[in-house]
Amino acid sequence: MGVGYSFTTWTISDARFYGLGNYIRLLTQPDVNTTFYTTLVFTVVSTALKVTLGLLLALFLNKKFVLNNTLRTIFYMPCIINSVGVGIIFIALMHPTTGLINSGLRALGLHFMALSWLADPNIAIYSVAMVEVWKWTGFTMMIFLAGLQTVPAEYYEAAELDGSSPFQKFWHVTFPLIMPVFNNALILNLIGGLKIFDIVLATTGGGPGRATQVMNIFIYKSFSSGRFGEGTAGNVLLTIIVALIAIPIYLRIRKSEVDV
DSSP: OHHHHTTBOOOSSOOOBOTTHHHHHHHTOTTHHHHHHHHHHHHHHHHHHHHHHHHHHHHHHTSOOTTHHHHHHHHHGGGGSOHHHHHHHHHHHTOTTTOHHHHHHHHTTOGGGOOOTTTOTTTHHHHHHHHHHHHHHHHHHHHHHHHHTTSOHHHHHHHHHTTOOHHHHIIIIIHHHTHHHHHHHHHHHHHHHHTOOHHHHHHTTTOSTTTTOOHHHHHHHHHHTTOHHHHHHHHHHHHHHHHHHHHHHHHHHHTTOOOO
């Protein structure tokens, strides 16, 4: 139905066939290239950090020690907090004059690092990406933890007998055996980054200017202006973009998976 409506001038009152008009209008918008670029920047930065930090945390918390379960809970908790609430919290934390982040930096004598995190067009998209990383790294960590607990202990015992270092055990034993989990975690975060909406809307609304206008904010503006056909066409385009990026990466990594 969405594909069908994307070829119409769908509004509140009616829907008339419009051919490729909505797609042409979207792709000829003066800021469409900036929107695509911003979305890719956000996706690459947030995905790389969430996967890397999630894996490191999982490796650390896969060991048995006193505060293991407590730390797992603490790192996982941000992902269950409402995105609007997260946005309100970080707007306060990242305020250029009264925010806790800049106040802390100034107290440490690092005045040059006290920036306008959400108001500077040059760094706003990276600041929003950091909020996304804070919220979802714990979720990625839990995915990796589940994978790490399926690796048979016999493989590590054999590696120790061969004199392998901790890094060699990770690179030659752990990582190949959790490749399916790594693939899933990467693709989930990649798709989540490409279709990000709530965190951006809650923190910057796509601003300042269009510095954090990602694809879903672009689409949201069409819907909120009553141009439902155009907004639906944007959704179809986003679906195609996600498929063209995620599917080849998934299939490529899948070839490297090892059966236990």
